[in-house]
Amino acid sequence: MAMEATNQPKLRWGELEDDAEDLDFLLPPKQIFGPDENGVKKVVEYKFNAEGNKVKITTTTRIRKLANARLSKGAVERRSWPKFGDAVHEDVGARLTMVSTEEIILERPRAPGSKQDESKAAGDSLAQIGKAGAVLMVCRTCGKKGDHWTSKCPFKDLAQPSDTFMDKPPSAEAPATGAGPQKGAYVPPSMRGGGAERGSGGGTEMRRRNEENSVRVTNLSEDTREADLLELFRPFGHVSRVYVAIDQKTGMSRGFGFVNFVNREDAERAINKLNGYGYDNLILRVEWAAPRTN
Amino acid sequence: MRPILMKGHERPLTFLKYNRDGDLLFSCAKDHTPTVWFADNGERLGTYRGHNGAVWCCDVSRDSSRLITGSADQSAKLWDVQTGTQLFTFNFDSPARSVDFSVGDKLAVITTDPFMGLPSAIHVKRISRDPSDQIGESVLTLKGPQGRINRAVWGPLNRTIISAGEDAVIRIWDVETGKILKESDKEVGHKKGITSLQKSVDGSHFITGSLDKSAKLWDIRTLTLIKNYTTERPVNAVTMSPLLNHVVLGGGQDASAVTTTDHRAGKFEAKFYDKILQQEIGGVKGHFGPINALAFNPDGKSFSSGGEDGYVRLHHFDHDYFNIKI
Numbered sequence: 001m002a003m004e005a006t007n008q009p010k011l012r013w014g015e016l017e018d019d020a021e022d023l024d025f026l027l028p029p030k031q032i033f034g035p036d037e038n039g040v041k042k043v044v045e046y047k048f049n050a051e052g053n054k055v056k057i058t059t060t061t062r063i064r065k066l067a068n069a070r071l072s073k074g075a076v077e078r079r080s081w082p083k084f085g086d087a088v089h090e091d092v093g094a095r096l097t098m099v100s101t102e103e104i105i106l107e108r109p110r111a112p113g114s115k116q117d118e119s120k121a122a123g124d125s126l127a128q129i130g131k132a133g134a135v136l137m138v139c140r141t142c143g144k145k146g147d148h149w150t151s152k153c154p155f156k157d158l159a160q161p162s163d164t165f166m167d168k169p170p171s172a173e174a175p176a177t178g179a180g181p182q183k184g185a186y187v188p189p190s191m192r193g194g195g196a197e198r199g200s201g202g203g204t205e206m207r208r209r210n211e212e213n214s215v216r217v218t219n220l221s222e223d224t225r226e227a228d229l230l231e232l233f234r235p236f237g238h239v240s241r242v243y244v245a246i247d248q249k250t251g252m253s254r255g256f257g258f259v260n261f262v263n264r265e266d267a268e269r270a271i272n273k274l275n276g277y278g279y280d281n282l283i284l285r286v287e288w289a290a291p292r293t294n
Numbered sequence: 295m296r297p298i299l300m301k302g303h304e305r306p307l308t309f310l311k312y313n314r315d316g317d318l319l320f321s322c323a324k325d326h327t328p329t330v331w332f333a334d335n336g337e338r339l340g341t342y343r344g345h346n347g348a349v350w351c352c353d354v355s356r357d358s359s360r361l362i363t364g365s366a367d368q369s370a371k372l373w374d375v376q377t378g379t380q381l382f383t384f385n386f387d388s389p390a391r392s393v394d395f396s397v398g399d400k401l402a403v404i405t406t407d408p409f410m411g412l413p414s415a416i417h418v419k420r421i422s423r424d425p426s427d428q429i430g431e432s433v434l435t436l437k438g439p440q441g442r443i444n445r446a447v448w449g450p451l452n453r454t455i456i457s458a459g460e461d462a463v464i465r466i467w468d469v470e471t472g473k474i475l476k477e478s479d480k481e482v483g484h485k486k487g488i489t490s491l492q493k494s495v496d497g498s499h500f501i502t503g504s505l506d507k508s509a510k511l512w513d514i515r516t517l518t519l520i521k522n523y524t525t526e527r528p529v530n531a532v533t534m535s536p537l538l539n540h541v542v543l544g545g546g547q548d549a550s551a552v553t554t555t556d557h558r559a560g561k562f563e564a565k566f567y568d569k570i571l572q573q574e575i576g577g578v579k580g581h582f583g584p585i586n587a588l589a590f591n592p593d594g595k596s597f598s599s600g601g602e603d604g605y606v607r608l609h610h611f612d613h614d615y616f617n618i619k620i
Contacts, residue, residue: 074358075317084378085341086327097336100297100607106566106576106615
């Protein structure tokens with residue numbers, strides 16, 4: 001009769017270490033009531049569920065004594081037989097009988113009904129999508145968890161994975177791409193994206209991409225990295241690119257960055273929500289990135 | 295499941311037997327003292343001191359008052375189960391290999407090994423209710439099979455004796471006349487020596503395990519082959535679940551080859567097979583040597599295995615064992 005316990009999604013071990021260990025001491029202790037004269041026993045436990053909410057789990061069980069009913073009269077009598085032979089003077093430390101420390105299972109030659117189980121497992125993982133728990137599957141392009149892998153990202157051609165998480169600011173020292181890499185010609189990674197963003201020449205397609213639904217975030221604290229920004233903006237929708245400007249000499253953040261959204265509406269919502277939002281003791285300013293006019 | 299390990303024997307186990315209520319477990323080993331254990335928690339209740347050689351086999355009467363053991367010291371002994379006192383000794387001229395009480399516990403069949411020029415033999419002894427009236431005379435002696443007779447048990451209504459041994463032939467003997475009624479078919483029968491034989495609970499069929507890496511299920515009256523279970527290792531012990539349609543085979547490579555091969559190569563598992571579909575259900579590992587003895591608790595909820603490593607492992611099944619589907 002475990003009620004809420006079954007609803008709890010199975011936590012992955014990686015998460016368990018993060019959350020459960022830190023917070024379990026906050027929970028009220030387990031309480032056991034009974035068993036009363038009807039053999040009804042109640043156990044009240046508290047747990048954190050996947051969303052981090054505290055859940056009270058009440059388990060009610062009835063305990064019945066079966067052991068005696070099963071034993072025959074002769075067996076009960078034999079129970080009280082005195083020991084004989086070598087068993088009489090048995091040392092206490094002899095430990096002839098031990099319970100195995102090892103859990104032995106009946107090993108199935110092949111997974112029982114292997115096909116069934118596989119589909120079941122697949123179903124489980126599908127069911128976990130959208131819930132916390134499917135952390136292993138993170139798309140590096142749009143940053144969405146548990147939906148698809150990076151290579152399957154529907155927005156992968158919109159984004160440039162190469163600079164999404166780059167620590168270096170793209171091509172601050174890159175020579176002006178005045179010569180302008182022709183479309184289709186090789187563009188060294190250091191000249192992609194960032195160079196195009198500055199709009200100094202060709203690569204109009206890239207430029208369009210980078211400026212599409214681009215949101216400028218200013219008044220960032222110095223410790224803010226791209227990952228932090230991604231985390232901040234991801235709830236609003238698919239993020240295709242995050243960039244934090246970093247001072248080349250000091251290596252410190254210059255206090256502003258850009259976030260590109262796949263959908264314009266998401267970007268709009270993010271601006272509405274996060275403009276004026278207090279982040280790391282500073283108040284963010286979030287606005288549409290003005291298209292560059294060179 | 296967490297098996298209970300019982301380390302009461304200093305030598306390899308040879309035989310395991312539950313009493314009818316399933317509360318006592320008797321174990322025989324190559325050391326000289328059969329031992330009785332409580333079958334639920336594995337606590338040692340007592341030992342039966344008196345043999346002077348390896349004990350090969352034992353049987354317990356239906357009311358759990360008498361124990362009979364057969365030993366390599368060329369004797370079979372009757373014991374009082376409760377006190378461990380010797381009641382009677384049947385002396386032979388060769389080692390006693392197998393013992394079995396008849397239905398009603400009024401007769402016992404004892405097999406003896408070929409020894410010093412003597413052929414192997416099957417002896418039927420009358421067991422008296424009062425041990426003071428017990429006599430050592432055989433009611434019947436059956437001879438004929440070549441090589442050791444590893445096991446002989448009573449057939450339905452005590453009218454027949456089924457024997458199996460090194461010559462790989464299963465024989466059904468008429469107890470009245472002492473004649474062979476049936477012999478197993480050479481074509482379908484075992485190809486190598488039969489190591490073990492166990493009757494089903496209702497006595498309608500029995501299973502034999504053989505060194506030819508197979509176990510076979512036979513009809514006890516017609517001696518027709520019903521099922522065949524093949525495995526990868528010689529079979530030393532077989533048993534059948536009284537509750538489910540499961541057959542358990544125990545074995546493993548020859549003890550002399552254990553140290554020369556990887557421990558994983560040994561296959562010292564108790565292998566569970568579906569009795570009807572003849573398909574492997576699973577294996578229970580744990581022993582450090584071949585399994586020599588297997589026994590199912592009469593309630594079908596636990597089983598024990600005895601190995602060359604001297605341990606008895608008592609397994610109480612987990613709940614999910616009873617819901618296994620193939």
